[in-house]
Amino acid sequence: SGRRGTVCVFSGRGECIEKYFETVRDLRDRGFAVAMIDWRGQGHSARALRDFRKGYVRSFSEFEIDVEAFVQQIVLPDCPPPYFALAHSMGGAVMLRVAHAGKRWFDRMVLSAPMVDLPGSRTSFAARALLRVMRLTGQGGNYVPGGGASLVGTAPFNGNQLTSDALRYARNAALYQEDPTLGIASPTVAWADTAFAAMHGFRAPDYPARIRQPILMMAAGNDTVVSTAAIEEFAYHLRGGAHLVIPGAHHEILQEQDRFRGQFWAAFDAFVPGTAAFT
Numbered sequence: 001s002g003r004r005g006t007v008c009v010f011s012g013r014g015e016c017i018e019k020y021f022e023t024v025r026d027l028r029d030r031g032f033a034v035a036m037i038d039w040r041g042q043g044h045s046a047r048a049l050r051d052f053r054k055g056y057v058r059s060f061s062e063f064e065i066d067v068e069a070f071v072q073q074i075v076l077p078d079c080p081p082p083y084f085a086l087a088h089s090m091g092g093a094v095m096l097r098v099a100h101a102g103k104r105w106f107d108r109m110v111l112s113a114p115m116v117d118l119p120g121s122r123t124s125f126a127a128r129a130l131l132r133v134m135r136l137t138g139q140g141g142n143y144v145p146g147g148g149a150s151l152v153g154t155a156p157f158n159g160n161q162l163t164s165d166a167l168r169y170a171r172n173a174a175l176y177q178e179d180p181t182l183g184i185a186s187p188t189v190a191w192a193d194t195a196f197a198a199m200h201g202f203r204a205p206d207y208p209a210r211i212r213q214p215i216l217m218m219a220a221g222n223d224t225v226v227s228t229a230a231i232e233e234f235a236y237h238l239r240g241g242a243h244l245v246i247p248g249a250h251h252e253i254l255q256e257q258d259r260f261r262g263q264f265w266a267a268f269d270a271f272v273p274g275t276a277a278f279t
Contacts, residue, residue: 004031006079007272008070008106011036012089012115012252013055013191014152016043016182018175022168023254026265027086035079037070039063039091041191042184049141053149053185056141060198063094064101071105084272085109088254089226092116092217093198099213108214110268112253113223117199117230128200131193140190147186151176154183161224162252164260172255202230208237215241216271218264220249220256242271 007027009020017036024034038045040062041055048056057063075083085106087095092114099109117123134142143149153162154176157169176183187195201207215238219231228245235243244267246253249260256264 001080002031003033003080005082005084005107005273006033006035006075007084007086008075009034009036010067010085010087010091010095011039011043012091012113013187014042014184015088016175018043018182019172020254023086030269032084033079035070035075037066037074040066043182049188052181053151053183054141054143054188055184056188056190057194058190059194060094060097063090064098067094067098068103075105082107082273086112086268087114088112089115089251090195093195093202096202096211096215097198099211099215100207102212104213106213108216108272110271111215111217112264113220113226113228113251114217114231115195115199115226116202116234117227119224119227123196123199128193128196131189131196134189135193140188140193142189143186144189144192149185151180151183151185161250163250163255163257164222164248165255165257168255202234205237208234208241209239211238212240216267217241217243218253218267219243219245220251220253220260221245221247222249223251225251 009023011020017038020036027034041047041057083106085095092111095109095111096114154173157166160169163169217231217235219228221228232243235241246260246263249256253260253264
C-alpha cells in the first residue's frame, strides 16, 4: 500500500529475477511497487528443451505472449497503477515490439542498452542466412557456431563484456554457482535466428516513427554486446522518445559501478513521474 505505481522489470537474455534484487530495492526506495517475471526458457521458468542450459524460442512473439500474460494475470489485478516498464537488452527489444504493436499497458518505458542491433557485421545478411539454413536443416536446438555450454556470466571477471564492477560481477556469478538451473549458456540457433529477424525489423525506416509510447533509451558508451550507434539512431526517430549515452559504462548498466548507475537513476528519476524528482 502507499506505492506511487508499479515498475515492471524485464531482464535480458540469460538473466534471472534474483540478479535484480538490488534494482528492485532501488525502485522500492523510490516509492514504487515492483513486478517481475523470468522469461520462458531462462531463470526458473520452464525450458522448451531437455537441456536447461539451452534458452530456446520459436519466435520473439512468444516473449510478447509472456508480457501479455504477465500484465493481464498479475499486474492489472494485483499491482497499484500507474504502470511503467524497465527493460534491459533483449527485454528492451521485446518492449519495443510491444510498443510498436500498439499495446499501451505502460505509461512510460525505460530501456537499458536495448538490443536494437549488434555491433559490426554480426547481423549481416550472411550471418542471418547461415542461421536460417541451420534452422531449416533441423539444427535449431544446437548452440550457435562457436557457442558452448558454459553459463552466461560465470566466466572470469577479466575480459568480461558485461560490467566493470568486479564486486557486482562476482555477486551475480555466485547466483549461478549456487543454483546452476537459474542460468543459460550460449544462444541456440533458433533463438539467434528469431532475434536476428527482430533486429532486422527494427531497421525499417518507419519502425520507430510508428511507436507512440514515451520511451527513454539509455545506452552504454563501452558496450560491445549491443550496438550503441544503432540505439542512438533508433531513438533519434522516435516521436515520443529520448536517449542518453552513459560514457564508460559496459553493457549491463544496472550492474555497473555506482558512478554509472547514478547517471542511469538520475535520468530515470527525471523521466518517470512519481520518483523523487517529481515530489
